[in-house]
Amino acid sequence: MTSLLLLLLAPLFSGSIKGLKAALQNRRGPGLLYDYRNLWKLWRKDYVWPRPATPVFLLGPVAAVLGPASAAVVLPVLPGVSFAGDFLVLVYLLNLGRTFQALAALDTGSAFGAQGSYRELLLAALTEPGTLLALAAAQLASGELSLAGLAHLDASNALVYLLVLVALAIALVAEGARMPVDDPTTHLELTMIHEAQVLDHSGPLLALYELAASLKLLVYVSLIGLLLPFPRVLAFALALVVTGVALAVLETYGVRLRYLRVPDLLSYNTLAGILATLGVVLRLRN
């Protein structure tokens, strides 16, 4: 259920960020439904098959969508599947999608694909521990090991939850390839991280990648929504709006970090994860 909802909403989310960014820059934006039209346009196009590519080249975009889409199954925004430890499944299904994406980029044999892959995998390796620790801390603080059992933010767990939110917010910009970690609008191959991986994919394959990118963002948005002290759907909607506005503002008024400085930012993600876990273990209450 949640997967379906996120799949349907993903282009709207990325489209409205584009529109908002345009408005903040005094430009006329492309309209909220632009990304649906764009996906439809790309879907009907032909694609180019690089000479050295193997079927992994096709598997990349498919897995990139299936990863976050199947991860969303365990997200309890709408009632769905739930079991103990499902947050681990969620994180690693996301990683599975990325692994195939990196393999597909390597498979093209282009220098940019390889460059994008090693950069993205480095970022992934740096983000994973913090994100996992933060989610685990939230679960432990709630006394339940399934996402559906997550308690809302309240006075008793505020400290831990704030740290978890920090970790998730940093993970969102890093994994979603947004500013200040990556610039989704850049055309400069040498600075690209995520975009460099998808350079050789065209037509329907590119459509899948575009869908996957916004889907991944939405998975993180839903995770943030789960922590907020409101009914599930309302919290999700609120997280959607807040994240969208925050990303648009960040990408208009922010400057992209120098690539070699990105690990500095991601260290805050790890730090927040460690502190959150310590907070639970040491039963820090305010």
Add this chain to the structure above:
Amino acid sequence: MEALKRALRSGRPVALWHDPPQLRYLVEGPSGMEEFRIPADRTFTCLAREFPALAWFERQLAEVAALQRIGCADPKPLRDHGTPFPFATYDGLHEVPVGPVHAGVIEPGHFRFSVLGERIVNLEIRLGYQHRGVRAAFLGSSLERGRLLAERVGSEPVAHALCYARAVELIAGVEVPPYADRFRLVLLELERIFQHLGHLAGLFTDIGYAFAATQTGRVRAMVQAEIERLSGHRYARNAIVLGGVAARVDEDAARAARAKLSELAYDTSTYIAPVLRHPMVLDRLRYVGVVSEGQAHRLGLVGPTARASGIGRDLRSDEPSYRPFVPVTRVGGDVLSRAHVYLLEAQASFGLLDRFLRELPDGPTAVPVVAPDGEAWARIESARGELLYVVKAREQRVQAIEIVSPSFKNWPALEVAVRGGGLPDFPICNKSFDLSYADSDL
């Protein structure tokens, strides 16, 4: 030869071209311009080993004049794509080829990086993809047609047309009317602001600062509107003619342009200048892509690039109309210094424009130009730096032409600046030099 070497040691090569049966060197030294003529029939001696500033000139000679090089340290082609390019390779280093087709809509050029992880150990640039046979197109064309061609050589039509026109006027021995002389400088300064803001907007886009890029782009577009108001064309094409300018700007238009330009000068100081004080912008631009003053001297760099490395040479200092004139100089040699030079020069140009437009003299707009057979050269400080045209006229036609664009002299600096830097920082280095591919490929 010894006199030439002595001059090169204390000066900077401005041009080197083959004028059969001799090679002609123009060298600007502390005491002004000197010319040297060295006989060269089928071969010539390379001096690039001692004077790296000559390297690209000598590579060009080997192709354009088909002369054999003697004692050449680096016998690579320049624009010729018929021979394979011997890229340097290093054991154990990863080679990253970029271009000539890029992911964005930009000019074509091939960059070959040897990288160790994310660090650039060496960069080699291969150009020539924009070669259109500009020299051949000039040969035998009428002097007037030559002006049309000059406007299309690169992305700075005013500077090229003005430089060509001045060379032809020198041959003819005519002096342009005061009004035309002044109005040409108005166009030149407008073009400088337009180009410099373009460099800055590109830089801000590349570091992902969308708001600054949009604001800079807005001011730039409005400067272009003023170019159109004053010249009738968005790039001021056909505004400069041989012997003067095409038309007179009426007083109302000049007044309106002055008002608008002072508004834009204000916008530049309010919206664009603070960007270069933003801490994250500083973090991206500072200490990146450094060209030291010594390197700038040895490579013979010109224009804003040289001025950002501490060489305070601006050809506008030589022109009486500009006096009093102080060139903008920075000493850092990094991307930030170049951005500062662009910003400060654009701001200074707004001031100059106000002065020029207020004091537009009366009188005719142009005088007829009838050129006897002869040769002359002219130099202009275009937005990118020193532009040189050497024109030889015969029977009212172009018999020979040599164009030395600032980009041609500054391209080697990029190879030096990125060495040791990070691969992801290359695009902002490249943008900070803002070199034209078209006018060095010719």
